[in-house]
Amino acid sequence: MPIAKVLDNIANIFEKKVRADAIDDKKGNARDTLPEFLEDFFLQMYGMKAMATKKLLEFKEGVLNNIDRHIRIKWFGKLVDWLPNNVFGEQEIPYKEEAIHVYLYILQNVFPPDSIEELLDDDPCYIPQKKSIDSVKKLFAAQPTHASCVSLLNDLKKQGTVVKGLGTCLHFDVTFDLIMRAWYVVDNESFSPCVAPR
Numbered sequence: 001m002p003i004a005k006v007l008d009n010i011a012n013i014f015e016k017k018v019r020a021d022a023i024d025d026k027k028g029n030a031r032d033t034l035p036e037f038l039e040d041f042f043l044q045m046y047g048m049k050a051m052a053t054k055k056l057l058e059f060k061e062g063v064l065n066n067i068d069r070h071i072r073i074k075w076f077g078k079l080v081d082w083l084p085n086n087v088f089g090e091q092e093i094p095y096k097e098e099a100i101h102v103y104l105y106i107l108q109n110v111f112p113p114d115s116i117e118e119l120l121d122d123d124p125c126y127i128p129q130k131k132s133i134d135s136v137k138k139l140f141a142a143q144p145t146h147a148s149c150v151s152l153l154n155d156l157k158k159q160g161t162v163v164k165g166l167g168t169c170l171h172f173d174v175t176f177d178l179i180m181r182a183w184y185v186v187d188n189e190s191f192s193p194c195v196a197p198r
Contacts, residue, residue, distance in 0.1 A: 001062030003069055009059055010076050011120035013041055018104050018113045034080045034100040071173045075180060079103060093184055098196070102139065102183050103176065105196030109135040110172075126169035129160040136179060138197055143186050152182040 017037050024031045032040065042052040042059070060082060067074040067083065077083040081095040110127040111119045119125070133156050140149040155178055160168040 001058055003066045006062040006066055011117040015116040018108050033097045071177050102196045106135045125172035126163050127172050129168040129170050132170050146186050148182040148185040152178055
């Protein structure tokens with residue numbers, strides 16, 4: 001599967017998962033894990049179980065073959081538990097079910113939820129700096145003085161780039177890599193889990 005198709009699928013999955021989570025939250029139901037959601041996603045897309053399984057395996061192969069070519073693909077592979085804990089080098093990143101909720105919490109705060117798929121297709125992909133920083137502050141509201149949180153916010157403040165027509169922005173993939181790495185550190189060291197607000 002070509003890298004462009006892998007990225008298109010990821011963008012589509014993220015947007016549909018945000019919608020599905022909103023419905024579950026409204027009904028008071030537990031959200032699906034990303035692996036659970038993926039099975040339903042491909043089944044709804046292809047109808048027949050055998051075809052859905054085949055397409056999911058093709059997608060998985062596309063993800064695994066491109067993890068070193070795009071950081072967004074690497075993070076997706078980690079969020080769905082297809083990659084080892086040492087895939088990000090010296091920082092151990094174990095699979096955590098709630099990590100996808102953190103990722104999507106920030107995502108739907110920097111992009112309108114109904115435009116996620118479309119906006120993730122932009123190259124380069126920019127997100128508003130202020131919205132990103134505000135979302136990070138809410139995410140880490142219970143641990144605002146943690147060294148990783150302070151360092152992350154400082155990095156996001158320094159990395160702003162003025163983009164014509166968009167204002168001061170951050171690069172999507174660089175920013176999300178920083179946010180998720182910081183979240184893993186804070187979550188691992190906190191007495192209570194650091195979860196995304198709902």
